[in-house]
Amino acid sequence: MNTTNIKRAVGMGLASLSLVVGLSGSVVGAEAGAIDTTGPDSENSIQHDTSADVDIRNDNNLNASNHNSQMAHTASAEVEENTTGGNAGTGSTSNTSSFTATATVDNSMSPSDMLAGSDMSSDNSGGSIQNTGPDSENEISVDNDVDIDIHNDNHLSVTNTNTQTATTGDAEVEDNTTGGDATTGDATNDSTTSITFHITN
Secondary structure, three states, X not given: OEEEEEEEEOOOOOEEEEEEEEEOOOOEOOOOOEEEOOOOOOEEEEEEEEEEEEEEEEEEEEEEEEEEEEEEEOOXXXXXXXXXXXXXXXXXXXXXXXXXXXXXXXXXXXHHHHOOOXXXXXXXXXXXXXXXXXXXXXXXXXXXXEEEEEEEEEEEEEEEEEEEEEEOXXXXXXXXXXXXXXXXXXXXXXXXXXXXXXXXX
């Protein structure tokens, strides 16, 4: 009577050990993972032990800094001490600032990529026991163990300092027999900041 017990613990690993043991009978072609033609009452065992210890550390530092200082002034415009007043006007002032920062970090990795090139990257476990004698005990044992440690340390820093000053001067009409016109211009400040960080772990 032939009995075959198959035990499998599924995991992943980097180092493998295969044992092929045939007792109480002849072993023909007993290479790693294969036992063929043994005698009666033989004990045949194939054991695959594979283990992996993967340590992945990602340290990401993203820094964006912007400093912008702008000033705009118009001079004063005055009409005064005239018999007939005239016109006085100041010009326009404008400040415009734009800041854009985009950063992309991708640390993603599949388990198969982590174990690429190792014994765990392909299923080379298993085994074959055949043509054993009567009352033989046959066992194939596969034990795959994996330990994956992933540490992601992300530091994001954004500094944006924007100082803008836009001032129009005074426009005055005074002390005239007939007053004229005085007009001040416009003062405009415009600031646009856009920051985008994409991090995939």
